[in-house]
Amino acid sequence: MLDFLFAPLRKLGHMTINAIWRLGYISRFLVALLAASGQSVRRFSLVIREVYFAGVLSLIIIVVSGLFVGMVLGLQGYNTLARFGSSDALGAMVALALLRELGPVLAALLFASRSGSAMTAEIGLMKATEQLDAMNMMAVNPLARVIAPRFWAGVISMPVLAALFNVMGIFGGYLVGVVMIGIDEGTYWSQTRNAVDLHYDIVNGLVKSLFFGIAVTLIAVFEGHEATPTAAGVSAATTRTVVTSALVILALDFILTAFMF
Amino acid sequence: MSIDPFIELRNVSFAYGERLILKNINLTIPRGKLVAVMGGSGSGKTTLLRLISGQFRAKHGEVIVDGKNVGAMNQRELFEHRRRMGLLFQFGALFTDLTVFENIAFPIREHTRLPEAMIRDLVTLKLNAVGLRGTQDLMPAELSGGMARRIALARAIALDPALMLYDEPFTGLDPISLGVIAHLIKKLNDALGTTAIMVTHDVHTSLDIVDHVYFVSNGEIVAEGTPDEVRASPSPWVHQFVYGEADGPVHFAFPAKTRLEEDLGLGQGGHHA
Ligand SMILES: Nc1ncnc2c1ncn2[C@@H]1O[C@H](COP(=O)(O)OP(=O)(O)OP(=O)(O)O)[C@@H](O)[C@H]1O
Numbered sequence: 001m002l003d004f005l006f007a008p009l010r011k012l013g014h015m016t017i018n019a020i021w022r023l024g025y026i027s028r029f030l031v032a033l034l035a036a037s038g039q040s041v042r043r044f045s046l047v048i049r050e051v052y053f054a055g056v057l058s059l060i061i062i063v064v065s066g067l068f069v070g071m072v073l074g075l076q077g078y079n080t081l082a083r084f085g086s087s088d089a090l091g092a093m094v095a096l097a098l099l100r101e102l103g104p105v106l107a108a109l110l111f112a113s114r115s116g117s118a119m120t121a122e123i124g125l126m127k128a129t130e131q132l133d134a135m136n137m138m139a140v141n142p143l144a145r146v147i148a149p150r151f152w153a154g155v156i157s158m159p160v161l162a163a164l165f166n167v168m169g170i171f172g173g174y175l176v177g178v179v180m181i182g183i184d185e186g187t188y189w190s191q192t193r194n195a196v197d198l199h200y201d202i203v204n205g206l207v208k209s210l211f212f213g214i215a216v217t218l219i220a221v222f223e224g225h226e227a228t229p230t231a232a233g234v235s236a237a238t239t240r241t242v243v244t245s246a247l248v249i250l251a252l253d254f255i256l257t258a259f260m261f
Numbered sequence: 262m263s264i265d266p267f268i269e270l271r272n273v274s275f276a277y278g279e280r281l282i283l284k285n286i287n288l289t290i291p292r293g294k295l296v297a298v299m300g301g302s303g304s305g306k307t308t309l310l311r312l313i314s315g316q317f318r319a320k321h322g323e324v325i326v327d328g329k330n331v332g333a334m335n336q337r338e339l340f341e342h343r344r345r346m347g348l349l350f351q352f353g354a355l356f357t358d359l360t361v362f363e364n365i366a367f368p369i370r371e372h373t374r375l376p377e378a379m380i381r382d383l384v385t386l387k388l389n390a391v392g393l394r395g396t397q398d399l400m401p402a403e404l405s406g407g408m409a410r411r412i413a414l415a416r417a418i419a420l421d422p423a424l425m426l427y428d429e430p431f432t433g434l435d436p437i438s439l440g441v442i443a444h445l446i447k448k449l450n451d452a453l454g455t456t457a458i459m460v461t462h463d464v465h466t467s468l469d470i471v472d473h474v475y476f477v478s479n480g481e482i483v484a485e486g487t488p489d490e491v492r493a494s495p496s497p498w499v500h501q502f503v504y505g506e507a508d509g510p511v512h513f514a515f516p517a518k519t520r521l522e523e524d525l526g527l528g529q530g531g532h533h534a
């Protein structure tokens with residue numbers, strides 16, 4: 001009778017339980033993954049190979065995006081700062097915005113949609129075509145041979161990519177601020193250097209991207225490993241990787257920022 | 262038959278969910294023998310291999326390989342068991358991101374510390390055995406279906422396993438390669454003493470090379486015997502299978518719950534007004 005009242009409640013409860021169940025499941029997966037990581041250390045070439053696919057092939061998109069984000073920051077920042085007569089601080093503003101927030105977050109979002117989705121699709125397809133089963137039947141643990149190297153490659157690549165994104169962004173800001181608008185070069189760099197604190201800004205930013213790297217890659221390999229072994233299942237898993245990663249990155253960013261700054 | 266059983270299934274039953282696939286299977290395969298399992302599509306042959314390889318556990322009964330109960334093995338024991346086993350998948354299951362060479366080298370690299378030169382020789386020999394020397398640099402996507410299955414076979418035998426499970430090794434092969442592969446399977450058994458189970462639909466080729474045949478239907482073993490016994494069998498079931506007749510005790514169609522007329526909406530049960 002009161003079904004119209006309770007139905008949404010029931011649905012909410014169901015969703016909550018489902019989310020918690022999934023969280024538990026992915027945690028268990030992480031533990032198994034860490035336990036199977038010995039081989040990734042002993043045969044580091046397996047990881048290097050995946051660093052190439054996850055990291056090196058993401059370079060273009062990271063470099064180009066970083067440059068443009070930095071240039072846009074330069075333009076927008078100059079307009080605002082000039083109104084308060086403090087356009088000298090442009091370099092500091094661009095650098096801090098990138099190092100603390102935009103670098104880690106945007107690089108992680110790009111990484112999730114470029115490399116995370118590719119990992120999910122690849123692993124899901126290997127599952128669908130019985131390649132993971134075949135490995136298991138050859139007494140080779142796919143978690144150790146396929147999943148763990150990809151996971152560690154992602155964890156290693158992410159901070160490096162974020163750092164590169166930052167460098168390109170700062171360079172983009174320089175292009176706009178100094179080369180295009182004509183702020184004095186010496187002022188630009190000294191303002192930047194004075195404002196940026198090694199520990200507070202750079203290390204914290206790197207710690208952020210480390211967390212993002214762990215989260216995104218874990219989601220990517222998990223979704224691939226758990227994908228329904230069909231074409232539709234793999235495509236759904238790929239979508240889930242991108243969507244979940246984006247939400248987790250933003251939520252994690254809020255939490256980390258609250259603790260750090 | 263000799264009294265040294267390598268594989269023994271005792272009262273084995275298995276179900277995917279509620280659907281009972283294998284019912285009370287009993288079979289014994291002596292060491293070093295080559296045994297064929299035949300039966301209609303969907304009768305549970307691949308499932309039988311999965312129980313022996315430990316991919317699934319029997320719901321009831323015991324699967325014993327070389328004196329050890331596969332159903333009771335933990336992960337490490339299972340890997341120990343599989344290290345001495347080769348499995349040819351029904352659909353090949355080659356690693357699509359590795360070349361043909363690396364596919365065959367995969368089990369060797371994973372389980373041995375052989376120098377690169379020796380791996381190269383081993384892979385070349387296996388490739389030669391399946392008649393595909395010269396394809397080592399191709400990717401699996403560049404192979405035809407039959408070639409892919411032969412590469413998968415080369416990979417399965419890369420470590421000269423003590424137990425070989427072949428899931429339809431002859432599908433998609435032309436008559437010449439079929440003969441070569443059949444000969445290879447036989448040779449593996451004779452020369453290395455490998456015990457092997459071969460799931461196959463190719464009655465005539467397999468009757469020429471195997472030591473014993475089991476017929477599976479609806480999850481039960483309905484007939485068995487040596488090739489000569491099978492050829493001479495009075496059982497209508499075996500006769501139908503060996504001579505490929507559509508009418509007989511074997512039903513060609515999946516056991517649907519509704520009649521065709523009902524599904525088409527004809528007859529009394531029809532929805533058409
Ligand atoms: N993973 C699975 N989940 C649920 N049911 C399955 C699964 N795999 C197979 N089955 C069912 O089990 C039955 C036996 O399947 P199996 O693959 O063992 O048949 P088969 O004898 O190998 O057939 P074929 O000759 O066509 O390969 C089939 O009816 C199939 O529908």
Ligand SMILES: [Mg+2]
Pocket residue numbers: 306307308351428
């Ligand atoms: Mg089958």
